[in-house]
Amino acid sequence: MHIDIFPRRCVARSWLTVRRSVALRTRIAKRDGGVHEFARVGRRIACAALLVATTVTVVAGCSVPTPIAGVKPYRMEIQQGNFISQEMIGQLKQGLTKEQVRFALGTPLLTDIFHADRWDYVFYRDMPDGRREQRKVTVYFEGGLLVRVGGDVAAPDKQDNGANK
Numbered sequence: 001m002h003i004d005i006f007p008r009r010c011v012a013r014s015w016l017t018v019r020r021s022v023a024l025r026t027r028i029a030k031r032d033g034g035v036h037e038f039a040r041v042g043r044r045i046a047c048a049a050l051l052v053a054t055t056v057t058v059v060a061g062c063s064v065p066t067p068i069a070g071v072k073p074y075r076m077e078i079q080q081g082n083f084i085s086q087e088m089i090g091q092l093k094q095g096l097t098k099e100q101v102r103f104a105l106g107t108p109l110l111t112d113i114f115h116a117d118r119w120d121y122v123f124y125r126d127m128p129d130g131r132r133e134q135r136k137v138t139v140y141f142e143g144g145l146l147v148r149v150g151g152d153v154a155a156p157d158k159q160d161n162g163a164n165k
Contacts, residue, residue: 077125077127077128078125078126080123080124080125081109081121081122081123082105082108082109082122084135088104089137092104092105092139092149094145094146095145096145097144098141098144100146101139101141105137105139108120108121108139109122109123110122117140118139119139120136120137120139121137121138121139121151122136123135123136137150
């Protein structure tokens with residue numbers, strides 16, 4: 001036994017209603033040509049407005065904003081590495097152990113496994129105005145004792161190695 005959820009009469013009526021509705025709309029559109037033409041012109045205006053809005057948005061996104069007088073974006077100072085001052089270098093003397101140098105300058109940024117007797121201290125700082133301050137100090141050891149200091153910061157004078165005490 002077969003039971004239809006929608007009786008055929010209802011389906012036929014609804015199809016007939018849709019068909020009549022379409023036919024009625026077609027007759028109205030033919031009779032009143034201005035309504036149909038108005039809809040076509042409206043679509044053209046909408047498309048033109050969308051094109052103009054898209055063009056304005058794209059052009060505005062590609063332009064560079066003019067700076068406002070007296071207003072600058074905040075640029076923070078960025079510091080990388082170990083800051084080594086001349087006073088810190090002044091504490092170094094020939095014959096210091098690696099532990100004493102580490103206490104005076106801090107842990108080296110670079111330690112090379114192939115050159116265990118060389119420590120590199122690299123420092124740079126980007127200033128808010130765009131300048132970059134950069135320093136590199138290299139400390140050399142022989143037999144675990146400080147031999148010399150090289151790099152951007154001047155090493156202490158050899159005559160001064162104990163004259164102050």
